[in-house]
Amino acid sequence: MSNLEDSIVLITSASDNSRKADVIGTGFAFYREDNYTYLLTCAHVVENVGGKENVLANNIPVEVLAIGDIQGFDLAVLRVKNLNVPLFQLISLSEAKNRKFRTAGHYLYGEEKKILLETVDGTFGKKRFARQNNERVAVWNLLVDESDRLRRGYSGAPVVDLETGGVLGVATNMENDGAKGLAISVEALKKIWPQMPPIISYFYLEKFDVITVNKKGEEIERRFHEAVFFTEDLGNGVVLEMVAIPGGTFLMGSPGNEEGRGDSESPQHQVTLQPFYMSKYPITQGQYQAIMGKNPSSFKGGNRPVECVSWYDAVEFCQELSQKTGKNYKLPSESQWEYACRAGTTTPFYFGETITSELVNYNGNYTYGNAPKGKFREETTDVGIFPPNAFGLYDMHGNV
Template sequence: MTENQNQPREYDAVLGGQNPPPIGAAVLGGISGIKSSLASPIVEVKIAALSEALKYGDAGLDLIIGVLKDESMSVKIAAYSLLQNREYLNKKLHMPNYLPTFEFDAITVNFLPLKNSCNRHSAHFFPEDLGNGIVLEMVRIRGGTFMMGSPSNETGRYDCESPQHPVTVPAFFAGKYPITQAQWQAVMGNNPSKFKGEKRPVENVSWDDAVEFCSQLWQKTGKKYRLLSEAEWEYACRADTTTAFHFGEYITTEIVNYDASDPCGYTAGGLYREETTDLGIFPPNAFGLCDMHGNVSEWCSDRWNQNYNGAPTDGSSWETGKEDYRVLRGGCWASECIGCRCATRGASPASNRSSGNSFRVAVASLSSSS
């Protein structure tokens, strides 16, 4: 067969034109060449051109900003990643507005068994494609300051929840749910869970296992996934509330999976399921996060400390404390009601595995550099 002399080969340089260049080929023509690549129907070509655009100052930044409205989620997120750490642009454009949003209802329970109110909310998020139709939904949690710990008059509180203190948490992204068994399988290639179900949380995972998952996810996606710090977890759970639970002062098995067989001051009792449930069947909090109370306890990055004396106030992980013991938050399917409060703290050896323990992931930025 005669080779077409006009057809560019894999490593040829091509000038901007009507036909998209081969992936990996060099594109000449400066801004014109980048514009040509950004007009390509090939996602990989567009993403490669975005990085090149940074070399051309304001003109290149204008091209990247234009791509924020691209129909392809992959291209849009690549552009967002390049721009989000540029503070002046972030303020000017309010970058989170360029992420997709979802709407949801958050409830408030002030009197049992009634749902006192139901309010409509929305949140920004990005989907992380793990392959084979498995998607990890990461919700943007805006930064803010809150009072961490429980007030002295909260029923069932423990001394380890004091002193209550202000903490300022920078914005970050948190998993909408704890990691599912399908997501774990997509990244790790196995399923250690006792209570099987693709949409159920993965459990029987140690803190060490959870950290390894984050490492593998980082390698797979190029984003620095990690566990939530304890402060991030409580801030994300409370979602601007100050009550014992993010939905109010009362808890029911209609909205949380926990052990209600022994009623306490927060509940009138109810169903004890004795196992995990599918994620997302209970209403989210006002930040759009589901299953923050009950179902599975969630590993946090921090070492265990007996109280908050000397705790960080910037939302970071507390890396000094009891050796090899790590924090668990949220309570699980086997916890009584007081163990599911926003402020309840627990701990376990980092190597311990339990059918009540899982985790959700966080990432500070969509960029691989932060």
């Protein structure tokens, strides 16, 4: 993560107690609202600098909004005005052992006690659990690379999963002279801060298989993939899952010799896109009902895709969703949709040279390439029952 050091906040004491002058800690920003930036650090850092009324972040007084138990969920949520640092995205993983991490923290150096900032790399080790009020959250062992070590002052530092770029945990303890440490999962945040705004979301990691078929529709390869996503709570148990689509360059359109192509698919040309997010599934009837208060679909089912909606209806849905969540939702552009559908492939379908009714819900009486005839279900199906593409998106072919 190139800007890791730019995102780190120094926690110090405003107390005139001389013993607090040498106490420092680390924090990082994860949310911003108007002129306020929200930070995470450790509960014991707040205590060590002299309590809630004495906490400074980059020498700016802060408000402590929530604080956990030092022996339990050792986290604290701070709010500070006019602090402009890059935000981290939080991520929750059920398992992280052997994944690589990077963190950065402050420490005092030499007799002059200069405050330095340094990055540390390592590997996540065994998962343990911290408990507080009959609840528990994961705590990860940190196995620091041989050339690095954690130091006093790193408490509160963000522990970044290098593969996803998200903060998996917050550094709380060190041992073996900094060769090892502990990081509490960011899942503890919502445990200590029940008033956490719904707009603050965690990223999650999903693992899945991606299937490739030949011209006959026979499976010839199965690959393991991962996708990062976050969820929006739409109320009444309905959620919307949004998948992170990486930026990149692709060849838009289709070659002149591709079966079934249209003239509008020419000429092929390169398009470069920035990262964005796309719903994991087509919008379901349950999601549409939760936002619009109605369900115009013919084939009823809460987990089936919504249909019988116009482009204008879809635009209005995005506007209402944006208003509810505080985020900017809109329909994907043509290039975004094709890039997301292809997911790195150049074949007619993201499954390969053809599709079958075992992979897609469509009229299997009509074949493509050398694939055999298949089923014609004559109705929509629940989203997500067919295999995804390499980005972790479902039903980009077929259904509706």
